Amino acid sequence: MPKVAIVMGSKNDFATVKPAITVLNGFGVESVVRVLSAHRTPEEAHKLAAEAISEGIEVIIGCAGKAAHLAGVLAASTILPVIGLPIKSSTMDGLDSLLSTVQMPAGIPVATVAINGSENAALLAVQILSLKYAYLQEQLWNYKEVMRQKILSDDNALQEELNNEKT
């Protein structure tokens, strides 16, 4: 069973992060969910990243707000792909988190998704895993098809609503 670590910088971020766990579960991907801070528990954060491969982890998702160093700090200690999920904090509308996560210097990439985009962080992890776990590819196509059907059914529902309004 493929395994992804989700690390958040504060337990307050859990509500925002939770959809990522749900998505991973839906794909049958195991998630190791941790609260670890780049600044308050730097050694534990480093340890998680440095030992991730030996723990069977294959992708790491780092979730943090404000000066969001977590994903970058994890990426410094591993060669696994690290996904950065910038979390909107109480000021600056997430721009600080986004820039702190995405503007990484050459040599240490962080695969950044949208501000508060936890569902996408998980989906990106699954896409990455699907290179190795080919059975995930079919699930991803299904997921895409379900999204497509959802839009089409929303579209149909809207047509009906608008038609009903006219009559």
Add this chain to the structure above:
Amino acid sequence: MPKVAIVMGSKNDFATVKPAITVLNGFGVESVVRVLSAHRTPEEAHKLAAEAISEGIEVIIGCAGKAAHLAGVLAASTILPVIGLPIKSSTMDGLDSLLSTVQMPAGIPVATVAINGSENAALLAVQILSLKYAYLQEQLWNYKEVMRQKILSDDNALQEELNNEKT
């Protein structure tokens, strides 16, 4: 041999994109480099993404400036991981490219790297491939070590320079 597609929206972007090719070459990863525009050649762009798997491509890097839709448009037609490389254009200092690339709606992630961060786009691709192609992991650790040695030797050189200034 693992294979990555690098798609840029305009041939003008080539100078910025080129380091990505160099990095991939260094890791022995084949690169398919294309000029294809989300807006000027939408069908060819769609075709590349839709047929990428059957062409043996495992990661796609989409590089574009301004309203940088390319990575998102490619991601819409594949379940492969798509890396977005926002390119700085003549106005807005790359902020437009960054937001257009990273702020993807739920369901269609784009793994965004820093503005003009082509080296990181390639490294992220290699990290992703390394899940499947385990031999890349050692190369990635080597790459990390070389970067580390470069910093340490820069550090030494600086100490010497400063010492020489004093005497």
Add this chain to the structure above:
Amino acid sequence: MPKVAIVMGSKNDFATVKPAITVLNGFGVESVVRVLSAHRTPEEAHKLAAEAISEGIEVIIGCAGKAAHLAGVLAASTILPVIGLPIKSSTMDGLDSLLSTVQMPAGIPVATVAINGSENAALLAVQILSLKYAYLQEQLWNYKEVMRQKILSDDNALQEELNNEKT
């Protein structure tokens, strides 16, 4: 009867988009209202744009938030004028939607209106149609006059309120 397509990227955008339909109705312009996503239903979106002319559509309004690619993607597949309505999402106050919509590369314009400016998207469509359907010009002058009268009557009401406060 002139016909305008209004395409929104998500049914959640309907509340914001609705005033556009009301404005078009007021001018006797038929509206085809669709939920179609550039990323979740790229082929349907492409199809709508590519077949718009043969369906008698003369202007397309694309409405989307975040990395708002919809209007640009529709514009890629048609030569009809495409109006972009950037929708404010939960972060970045609409700046992401605005830049993703307006900063289109040379060759594929999107006629962008204000963030959440659905009334203006519709009015712009009517102005465009009025070149061909000359009877709309008079209605547009009337609309302008009604707005003018509204301001003047607001002005009068305010004078009265202020006078009453004094006495």
Add this chain to the structure above:
Amino acid sequence: MPKVAIVMGSKNDFATVKPAITVLNGFGVESVVRVLSAHRTPEEAHKLAAEAISEGIEVIIGCAGKAAHLAGVLAASTILPVIGLPIKSSTMDGLDSLLSTVQMPAGIPVATVAINGSENAALLAVQILSLKYAYLQEQLWNYKEVMRQKILSDDNALQEELNNEKT
């Protein structure tokens, strides 16, 4: 012969605006090119907009930088579609021009294109005119095809360059 007015707020903007004239010429659209300022010649600007229809003008392009009021001021005095071209000035990288042009209040739309996007301002004008002057539609499809061929030939040229480098 269809006719478009291009109004710029300062003669300094002419270099940026010129590609718009070239595009219009290429489509056989007559252009009336004026230097008129919303602030320095408000009456002349008003007069141009108010009399545009009687002068046979069908679309107006307003080009201005900084607090770019010109397009909005023109739109206030006409019911013709007004295209806003925000021009990058010496500070703020065009963000001031963009927001001043696009964030119009309800009732007075300005069809805004990218900062310094003069080619797109002209193309949008042609798209708008093509509703009435149907022969322009074919030219627009041709224009799109030429752009497509340009990308494809750039793509081919790049393949060759890269192949040559390898050998």
Add this chain to the structure above:
Amino acid sequence: MPKVAIVMGSKNDFATVKPAITVLNGFGVESVVRVLSAHRTPEEAHKLAAEAISEGIEVIIGCAGKAAHLAGVLAASTILPVIGLPIKSSTMDGLDSLLSTVQMPAGIPVATVAINGSENAALLAVQILSLKYAYLQEQLWNYKEVMRQKILSDDNALQEELNNEKT
């Protein structure tokens, strides 16, 4: 009695603008308060500015949100000092209003105050008037002294609160 015109672009702005009237009243300055839009009633706005001097108006305050052209448009038709009050609208946190108001081209200044800073708009008007109406200077010094006393008494109150907490 000195006279100031306060012009707002929409009656919705009245709640934000009202403190300006209160301040002017407090200084015994007459205020003419109008709802006039640069875009919906351009001629009335022009007329107000052009005739302001003959109406005995000596300072004009223009208040508007979004693409806030009002103060600039008024300034175009008068040589009186025009104060710009940018009003925060529903998106962009007032940045659009601020830039549209303050970034005026050379030749047509607008004296811009803080976003939603209506009290300051009025105080600035009084400061300007005080050059001619010297008796206002003493009132302004009094106003400054009252503010100073307010801070000092707030300071005292805080000391007491903190002392009480300790005991």
Add this chain to the structure above:
Amino acid sequence: MPKVAIVMGSKNDFATVKPAITVLNGFGVESVVRVLSAHRTPEEAHKLAAEAISEGIEVIIGCAGKAAHLAGVLAASTILPVIGLPIKSSTMDGLDSLLSTVQMPAGIPVATVAINGSENAALLAVQILSLKYAYLQEQLWNYKEVMRQKILSDDNALQEELNNEKT
């Protein structure tokens, strides 16, 4: 003879500030030009503002970059109208200067003009002075007319250039 103080925070700003002196000279307004820093010479800055009235100064222009406190600090010590001229520094494109100058708290207005808009700072001073020195009004109307004629002659010149190109 009316008198304006121009205070700049650093002699480096002189090149940007100089057009203000030229404009004031043109109107026959005396200028006292000083280099005084809110942070390096706080007492001298305070003294200038506090004694400005007794020195016959009637308007103060404060010019500064970065965390541009100068205009606000001067305004704290006088009841004269203070004009703030934000100067673009080497980073942030003048946004820091603009916000530091314009976002003054209630009670202490600074009449802010465009970033680097020294001509407008001077013109605003003249407009303010013209309330008391009525003869300046005619000069201001002349100045406006000269600007208008400049635009109209630029417009004519452009027509000729374009006509010559055609033939």
Add this chain to the structure above:
Amino acid sequence: MPKVAIVMGSKNDFATVKPAITVLNGFGVESVVRVLSAHRTPEEAHKLAAEAISEGIEVIIGCAGKAAHLAGVLAASTILPVIGLPIKSSTMDGLDSLLSTVQMPAGIPVATVAINGSENAALLAVQILSLKYAYLQEQLWNYKEVMRQKILSDDNALQEELNNEKT
């Protein structure tokens, strides 16, 4: 007992500033808490800074919103380290306060912490004091350890919650 002055520009800021007092109390550092405005009580603000050393104050924290000049103005009159705490106001999400506080010109540094980061302002003061008052170092290490334990216990709690959900 070491002593820190906390100066806020308005009593409204007290709720945001209060955690700083609590932190200082926790470290046994005396706090002098004042409401003093750079603009409304410039002389009192200057006096506090100029006399701080003789009053036994060793660090000053300046807290202000909007055009937040307070910390810079205090720094101008002392050689003590001045910490700037930018406070989020009703518009611009604190960006104005941040830039006005941090972008100080060469020669007058302000040690700026995060927007609304009052706890960090106090901690930074304690870190600075700990150079001289060595016993504070141990308390700071304890504080760090408590934070670390808090994260680890949050991490444990989360593991339990997630385990409970599974079963």
Add this chain to the structure above:
Amino acid sequence: MPKVAIVMGSKNDFATVKPAITVLNGFGVESVVRVLSAHRTPEEAHKLAAEAISEGIEVIIGCAGKAAHLAGVLAASTILPVIGLPIKSSTMDGLDSLLSTVQMPAGIPVATVAINGSENAALLAVQILSLKYAYLQEQLWNYKEVMRQKILSDDNALQEELNNEKT
């Protein structure tokens, strides 16, 4: 002799950082200047911070660009005051560096100075050291006085230049 560590994330930053060394030298403060990256040499960076106290270092200055994590990462491993110097990189005009440095979460402050403000980083370090090393206070007052005299002599020079121009 007091000792400050200056750590830069890349040797490319040396030109920007150098004035900090000069300032420290001028005050007789020893500087340990290092090139160490939060991401490329995380362990060495951690070691420097963790051992700083035992090495006799009393203040640390962390200098970095883009997603500038260095100062925060150093602060995580020490209780010494850490000064953050955000360095402007090739995109985003330093805003990314500033936000990544200053927006630190509660518990781990970074004393941030202006973008590229290396002189101020050093001065702040000296101010901090002056609490313990009282002799530095006099030097700091001297430094302030020299700055003051520089402004006053610039002011005099300007008066002469302007007088010469007149005659």
